[in-house]
Amino acid sequence: MAYLKKSPWLLHYDASSCNGCDIEVLACLTPLYDVERFGIINTGNPKHADVLVITGGINELNRQVVRNIYNQMPEPRVVVAVGICASSGGVFRECYNIAGGVDQVIPVDVYVPGCAARPESIIDGIVQALGILEEKRTKMKEQEAQR
Numbered sequence: 001m002a003y004l005k006k007s008p009w010l011l012h013y014d015a016s017s018c019n020g021c022d023i024e025v026l027a028c029l030t031p032l033y034d035v036e037r038f039g040i041i042n043t044g045n046p047k048h049a050d051v052l053v054i055t056g057g058i059n060e061l062n063r064q065v066v067r068n069i070y071n072q073m074p075e076p077r078v079v080v081a082v083g084i085c086a087s088s089g090g091v092f093r094e095c096y097n098i099a100g101g102v103d104q105v106i107p108v109d110v111y112v113p114g115c116a117a118r119p120e121s122i123i124d125g126i127v128q129a130l131g132i133l134e135e136k137r138t139k140m141k142e143q144e145a146q147r
């Protein structure tokens with residue numbers, strides 16, 4: 001736990017994005033940005049993830065999927081909504097099948113602006129999320145000590 005901040009594991013889920021933001025998330029893993037040099041690992045298993053990175057808005061089909069992913073992640077956990085669609089529904093907000101942003105179904109800790117969100121903004125959002133993760137971890141430790 002002490003080294004969690006230095007080696008966070010991420011899970012990326014595409015809710016209903018146009019794939020524009022997904023491409024930018026993947027760009028963060030390419031040699032140009034190379035987030036793995038900070039110890040950040042992209043995992044496919046929610047049970048191993050500290051940070052949930054979501055692109056796209058919530059619709060009726062993915063509503064429960066997003067909840068299930070979130071509920072499988074161990075605490076403490078943080079959620080980063082990447083792009084305006086994940087933040088509010090974005091350009092698809094008025095569509096008949098879109099309920100809105102990710103915070104319609106789970107708590108969101110960081111909102112990354114943009115359409116598409118730039119890799120620099122995504123990395124900045126994840127760095128913010130790591131600070132929040134550390135705060136949550138400290139709070140959990142304090143609560144455990146009080147028991």
Ligand code: SF4
Nearest residue numbers: 017020021083085115
């Ligand atoms: S914010 Fe823009 S690029 Fe990202 S999923 Fe929505 S429409 Fe696509």
